[in-house]
Amino acid sequence: MAEMKKINVQWAINHAIAEEMRRDPSVFIIGEDVGGPGGPFGVTRGIKAEFGPERAVDTPISEGAIVGLCCGAAAAGLRPVAEIMFMNFITLAVEEFYNQGSKMRWMFGGQVKQPFVVRAMTAGGFGAGPHHSSSLEGWFASMPGMKVVMPSNAYTAKGLMKSAIRDDNPVLYVEPLSSYTIKQDIPVDEYLVPIGKAEVVTQGSDVTIVSVGRMRLEAEKAVAKLKADGINAELLDLLTVNPLPMEDIYASVKKTNRLVIIHEAKEVMGIGAEIAASVQEKLFDWLDAPVARCAAPFTHIAFQPLLEKHYLPNADKLVAKVKGLMG
Amino acid sequence: MKISKDVKIDLYTRMVRQRIFEDETTVNFASGEMPGFLHLSQGEDAVPAGVCANLSNEDAIYTTHRGHGCIIAKGAEIKPMMAELFGRIDGCCKGRAGSMHFADVKTGCMGSNGIVGEGMRIALGTAFAQKYNKTNNITVVFFGEGATGTGAFHESFNMAATLKLPLVFVCNINLYAQMTPKSVHIAVEDVAVRAAGYGAPGVTIDGNDVEKVYEEFAKAAKHARAGKGPYLLECKTYRHHGHFEGDPCNYRPEGELEEWMKKDPIVLYEKKLKKEAVLTDKEMQAIKDTARKEVIDAVAFARASAMPEVEELYKDILA
Numbered sequence A: 001m002a003e004m005k006k007i008n009v010q011w012a013i014n015h016a017i018a019e020e021m022r023r024d025p026s027v028f029i030i031g032e033d034v035g036g037p038g039g040p041f042g043v044t045r046g047i048k049a050e051f052g053p054e055r056a057v058d059t060p061i062s063e064g065a066i067v068g069l070c071c072g073a074a075a076a077g078l079r080p081v082a083e084i085m086f087m088n089f090i091t092l093a094v095e096e097f098y099n100q101g102s103k104m105r106w107m108f109g110g111q112v113k114q115p116f117v118v119r120a121m122t123a124g125g126f127g128a129g130p131h132h133s134s135s136l137e138g139w140f141a142s143m144p145g146m147k148v149v150m151p152s153n154a155y156t157a158k159g160l161m162k163s164a165i166r167d168d169n170p171v172l173y174v175e176p177l178s179s180y181t182i183k184q185d186i187p188v189d190e191y192l193v194p195i196g197k198a199e200v201v202t203q204g205s206d207v208t209i210v211s212v213g214r215m216r217l218e219a220e221k222a223v224a225k226l227k228a229d230g231i232n233a234e235l236l237d238l239l240t241v242n243p244l245p246m247e248d249i250y251a252s253v254k255k256t257n258r259l260v261i262i263h264e265a266k267e268v269m270g271i272g273a274e275i276a277a278s279v280q281e282k283l284f285d286w287l288d289a290p291v292a293r294c295a296a297p298f299t300h301i302a303f304q305p306l307l308e309k310h311y312l313p314n315a316d317k318l319v320a321k322v323k324g325l326m327g
Numbered sequence B: 001m002k003i004s005k006d007v008k009i010d011l012y013t014r015m016v017r018q019r020i021f022e023d024e025t026t027v028n029f030a031s032g033e034m035p036g037f038l039h040l041s042q043g044e045d046a047v048p049a050g051v052c053a054n055l056s057n058e059d060a061i062y063t064t065h066r067g068h069g070c071i072i073a074k075g076a077e078i079k080p081m082m083a084e085l086f087g088r089i090d091g092c093c094k095g096r097a098g099s100m101h102f103a104d105v106k107t108g109c110m111g112s113n114g115i116v117g118e119g120m121r122i123a124l125g126t127a128f129a130q131k132y133n134k135t136n137n138i139t140v141v142f143f144g145e146g147a148t149g150t151g152a153f154h155e156s157f158n159m160a161a162t163l164k165l166p167l168v169f170v171c172n173i174n175l176y177a178q179m180t181p182k183s184v185h186i187a188v189e190d191v192a193v194r195a196a197g198y199g200a201p202g203v204t205i206d207g208n209d210v211e212k213v214y215e216e217f218a219k220a221a222k223h224a225r226a227g228k229g230p231y232l233l234e235c236k237t238y239r240h241h242g243h244f245e246g247d248p249c250n251y252r253p254e255g256e257l258e259e260w261m262k263k264d265p266i267v268l269y270e271k272k273l274k275k276e277a278v279l280t281d282k283e284m285q286a287i288k289d290t291a292r293k294e295v296i297d298a299v300a301f302a303r304a305s306a307m308p309e310v311e312e313l314y315k316d317i318l319a
């Protein structure tokens, strides 16, 4: 039995970064507050003390310049790990992702690589309001030339961060604020979680549930409730949303013939829509029911707790969606 | 500073190569052989020449949509450049990037850019890596005065200053951002004064005097190599052609172009070199002939190169 240690999501991310910085001197962290306090929630605390200010770089409030710097430094062979804090602030750096980092290698005929990671946090469920709670991963999932990963717990947070840092492409690493303090036993020895592969969390035969990011927690609750009602759901935690692990989804849907996708981002133009379209194209004859989505409505997320609760998907909403398909 | 004869000839050669290359692209663009948009820099030739004569391949440059001159002056091979502009597979970016986006990494040309100002933000990273790796190399970012209106300029200058990065900002003042005159979009006479706001030196010079650019940039480079952070060098110059090829330029006051043609940096320098007996008319002609032959060979190379296959569209997306 491998030795295990109980650790929360924040420390899992922290350890992954620190381990990679020990292993590879070209890895450094950069962002607002990342050095001194270790970011607003202390995810990178201790890194400056161990590696010095040259490798834990505090910057002005310049999101575009932070990601721009990552593009340039990555082209020069370094491996930056930047923090953007709340995901909403990434709107100020969409330029650097869309027009620069994700295109640079292709545009220059393969002359450069872009090995950098940008961490951004989704904060739904905290009443953080319209400027601090958005889930924008779909924008980046539609960009060729980059990857987007969405860990859901300490195990995947650590393993995906290490894979992201070693990847030779721009990786957006989306971390859920609401899960930061959730603990889990994870191996003490080094391990990686591969990018581009979904995790089968529970096996089942009646319906496939695909969860994105922190919605895994809601999906796990839903699976338990469904089980009590005699419905065996198979839960897939997507983990990567660009590239989408479609083969893993197809394999599961062939088994269960039903599919529901749950994500915190809006339903309209969301990842669920993309998955549903691909599944009906590829597996139309395998489906016993329409593909369903459990996602946010087409409006903005409110700070007001009742409105926010109404907006966000959860286990009960997911259970209702699944039951609607069982017929 | 005493400039040696070799350096003088080098400065002249760099300008001539840029000019002849760009004059040739005008012809190929007009004939429809060269696809895409073309933004030319004839008239601004002294700036890249004076700057790049101070740089090695290990130093990096970032340039703009108007970047051919910088890339040639930096030393990129002309054949793959021309093939790139023709959209051919032997182009330095396999024909995917064209005039507005191309790069030649091995000579430190880290990219033109279709997004005004954006080179500055990416240049931060190259300069960061040069410092991180404890090299003595520097990065230069070229941009026009229009780009000083972007958030990228402020963010990049401030960040370069706070992180003390070896990054030199070279602003080409060519008096217009597209069709808008400088006085409409910049409320100061000299952009260089803005450097003070970031705690960095800022110097304004005549960008048509190639030796002046060479000497003043040498100071900027020394500052950056010494670890003292960014430096702003503002070079006042003029573009002879329109904003893009095909621009009728009806926004220019009458006589303006004619005045600036008299200050053509190459013509000025030829007079000076002759007066100082550095080069004779014949020797200057020989330099031009060599450059012209090189460009004509490059056009032949480009024409002989194949168009990219559609499969190329799907290559190099991920590493």
Ligand SMILES: Cc1ncc(C[n+]2csc(CCOP(=O)(O)OP(=O)(O)O)c2C)c(N)n1
Residues within 6 Å of the ligand: B064, B065, B066, B114, B115, B116, B143, B144, B145, B146, B147, B148, B174, B176, B177, B178, B243
């Ligand atoms: C972000 C952005 N906004 C607008 C444009 C359109 N545009 C292309 S060149 C240009 C003017 C740039 O002026 P300047 O920076 O002075 O460079 P110059 O063309 O004079 O060399 C503009 C507005 C663009 N390419 N990118």
